[in-house]
Amino acid sequence: MTHSFAWRWLAGLATALALITTPAAHAGRSCEAKPLTARSIELGMDLALRTSQALDAEHARSGARVVVLARAGQDLSKYRLRYSHLGWAYKTAEGPWRVLHKLNSCGSAEGALYRQGLGEFFLDDLWRHEAAWMVPAPTLQAPLHALLTDPVRSTALHTRAYNMLSYPWATRYQQSNQWALEMLGSAAEPGVGTREQAQAWLRFKGYQPTTLQLGALTRLGARVSSAHIAFDDHPNEKRFADRIETVTVDSAFAWLERADLAGPLQRLP
Numbered sequence: 001m002t003h004s005f006a007w008r009w010l011a012g013l014a015t016a017l018a019l020i021t022t023p024a025a026h027a028g029r030s031c032e033a034k035p036l037t038a039r040s041i042e043l044g045m046d047l048a049l050r051t052s053q054a055l056d057a058e059h060a061r062s063g064a065r066v067v068v069l070a071r072a073g074q075d076l077s078k079y080r081l082r083y084s085h086l087g088w089a090y091k092t093a094e095g096p097w098r099v100l101h102k103l104n105s106c107g108s109a110e111g112a113l114y115r116q117g118l119g120e121f122f123l124d125d126l127w128r129h130e131a132a133w134m135v136p137a138p139t140l141q142a143p144l145h146a147l148l149t150d151p152v153r154s155t156a157l158h159t160r161a162y163n164m165l166s167y168p169w170a171t172r173y174q175q176s177n178q179w180a181l182e183m184l185g186s187a188a189e190p191g192v193g194t195r196e197q198a199q200a201w202l203r204f205k206g207y208q209p210t211t212l213q214l215g216a217l218t219r220l221g222a223r224v225s226s227a228h229i230a231f232d233d234h235p236n237e238k239r240f241a242d243r244i245e246t247v248t249v250d251s252a253f254a255w256l257e258r259a260d261l262a263g264p265l266q267r268l269p
Helices: 003-020 038-062 118-122 138-148 176-188 195-204 216-225 249-258
Strands: 066-072 085-091 097-105 111-117 128-134 210-213 243-246 266-268
Touching: 038 066, 038 085, 038 097, 038 118, 038 128, 038 266, 066 118, 066 138, 066 249, 085 118, 085 138, 085 176, 085 249, 097 118, 097 176, 111 118, 111 176, 128 249, 138 176, 176 195, 176 249
Parallel strands: none
Antiparallel strands: 066 085, 066 128, 085 097, 097 111, 128 266, 210 243
């Protein structure tokens, strides 16, 4: 281990340890997640390191400076979903990769944008220690990088009101994966400056959200017990037919490949 690598690893570990004792923002994970353990820290830091190395290799090969990056924060297999949370990872001028993503404080109805290192992104009580990413098309690389690194433009489409199951074609709420896709619309089309315009672009490009079958009792229980879940932005004809549409990582990945907006899905187990 070189001196410089050892220093970076120890610095990352110090940050990780500090996060154990401070209130954490959560997205794509259960509010009942267990406190971090030494083993989970080790696994998270190892996954972050291997992801960084893989992204650096991609950068050296293709020049890519932006990827859409996912993690598996909770078990969503009963909904036939593999991943729970999306963020935009970009290479900084200094070299390291950073992730811009939206998080909500566990159980609250508000979200905020965060810039984190890969270590922080994967330093969580993850359901499965796996990274997945797609490389946006070459024509999207420069616009995305410029958007993500601009402190003003990168926050323009953010809505504070958070709803884990927000309707993809409404603007009352906004969940993490929805924000990520709307950002893509903003980068791809210079004229897109509002969430409505970003959603119109997503429709035009053929994005199809995931439809969850949630019965009335499930919906009622979720709404009563969780501040970050609401259904009042969904059309009545779909909501009362137990069809809840929302943006998921899996639907985003499938669409990006289908629309030729990104390269093939890549994974690190």
